[in-house]
Amino acid sequence: MAARDDFFARVYVVVRQIPAGRVTSYGAIARAIGSAKASRTVGYAMNASHQLPDVPAHRVVNRQGLLTGKHYFGGLHAMQQLLEAEGIRVKDDQVQDFAQLFWDPLTEGADLP
DNA sequence: ACCGTGACTGACG
DNA sequence: ACGTCAGCCACGG
Numbered sequence: 398m399a400a401r402d403d404f405f406a407r408v409y410v411v412v413r414q415i416p417a418g419r420v421t422s423y424g425a426i427a428r429a430i431g432s433a434k435a436s437r438t439v440g441y442a443m444n445a446s447h448q449l450p451d452v453p454a455h456r457v458v459n460r461q462g463l464l465t466g467k468h469y470f471g472g473l474h475a476m477q478q479l480l481e482a483e484g485i486r487v488k489d490d491q492v493q494d495f496a497q498l499f500w501d502p503l504t505e506g507a508d509l510p
Numbered sequence: 511a512c513c514g515t516g517a518c519t520g521a522c523g
Numbered sequence: 524a525c526g527t528c529a530g531c532c533a534c535g536g
Contacts (some may be wrong), residue, residue: 404533423518427532435532440517442533459518466517 404430408442409449411502415456418483419500420492422460429502444469455479462495 407430415421423439432438439457443466446452455476459465467476467490477487486493 436518438533
């Protein structure tokens with residue numbers, strides 16, 4: 398199997414599993430797909446997933462709950478607006494109640510291929 | 511095959 | 524608590 402394509406595919410699968418109104422971190426996704434140390438590459442995959450409508454990249458933030466990737470959404474506030482539209486409060490690029498809204502694919506039990 | 515880059519994370523002072 | 528440094532993995536040139 399092509400491991401490289403698998404990596405991106407796994408990332409997309411996990412991100413698609415994120416329920417609306419919830420968020421997760423790059424590290425959590427990296428662990429879920431079996432590459433805990435590849436958190437940076439997860440962000441790279443998200444950049445490529447930007448063209449995919451099924452991948453809600455706006456629900457993926459860093460472990461602090463900070464919208465580090467908002468700059469890549471075209472509008473600097475596009476990501477924040479998308480999150481707020483789902484009921485997530487965002488203050489100064491920081492997700493409020495992040496620990497409460499955090500969704501761990503490993504703990505919550507995401508469907509992996 | 512080598513080097514630079516990055517939407518990260520953890521450790522250190 | 525905050526800023527800085529180093530390690531890590533995958534991709535592109």
